Amino acid sequence: KQEVTQIPAALSVPEGENLVLNCSFTDSAIYNLQWFRQDPGKGLTSLLLIQSSQREQTSGRLNASLDKSSGRSTLYIAASQPGDSATYLCAVRVSGGSNYKLTFGKGTLLTVNP
Amino acid sequence: GAGVSQSPSNKVTEKGKDVELRCDPISGHTALYWYRQSLGQGLEFLIYFQGNSAPDKSGLPSDRFSAERTGGSVSTLTIQRTQQEDSAVYLCASSRNTEAFFGQGTRLTVV
Numbered sequence: 001k002q003e004v005t006q007i008p009a010a011l012s013v014p015e016g017e018n019l020v021l022n023c024s025f026t027d028s029a030i031y032n033l034q035w036f037r038q039d040p041g042k043g044l045t046s047l048l049l050i051q052s053s054q055r056e057q058t059s060g061r062l063n064a065s066l067d068k069s070s071g072r073s074t075l076y077i078a079a080s081q082p083g084d085s086a087t088y089l090c091a092v093r094v095s096g097g098s099n100y101k102l103t104f105g106k107g108t109l110l111t112v113n114p
Numbered sequence: 115g116a117g118v119s120q121s122p123s124n125k126v127t128e129k130g131k132d133v134e135l136r137c138d139p140i141s142g143h144t145a146l147y148w149y150r151q152s153l154g155q156g157l158e159f160l161i162y163f164q165g166n167s168a169p170d171k172s173g174l175p176s177d178r179f180s181a182e183r184t185g186g187s188v189s190t191l192t193i194q195r196t197q198q199e200d201s202a203v204y205l206c207a208s209s210r211n212t213e214a215f216f217g218q219g220t221r222l223t224v225v
């Protein structure tokens with residue numbers, strides 16, 4: 001059974017700091033990995049998608065890496081801003097068969113202080 | 115449509131009543147997912163559709179929960195005889211088996 005763990009559960013940083021969020025998963029046979037952000041009372045917004053054959057993806061100030069063999073992914077946020085405050089969720093999609101469900105971690109609650 | 119649309123956005127119902135939650139996926143997306151997010155909890159998988167069939171319904175918590183999808187598009191999640199523990203945000207997502215896109219969710223409150 002795939003399990004996804006995110007560390008830390010919560011993080012508070014001053015504005016402008018670079019930061020790293022961690023995600024680990026137990027089964028390396030994944031199809032892809034996706035990072036989302038969730039604002040309070042809202043749905044999930046997709047940030048980055050990494051296919052199993054890829055090592056990293058970048059979008060603006062965000063960079064996500066994937067190391068399948070060790071079951072890890074990191075989300076790097078450069079020059080953090082108060083608007084980055086949200087919960088960040090990591091999800092993996094298993095590969096094979098007809099089961100393509102996403103398995104989520106419990107998220108990291110990020111607060112960027114002005 | 116431009117994104118995944120869910121309705122209603124909020125639903126308050128009395129314990130014991132049935133409720134229906136609707137999801138309109140992104141046009142052309144063959145995969146559709148339902149998740150539940152309880153207060154302070156992570157996302158709990160409920161059911162996955164590929165076209166109109168549901169190859170994985172392992173997350174439905176009890177036989178009071180059911181879902182269907184018609185025309186490879188709209189999906190309805192039905193909860194019968196609602197209980198207070200059913201109170202949560204119900205999220206729907208769609209994908210073409212690559213990137214998943216979520217709706218804004220339906221907040222269900224059972225009183």
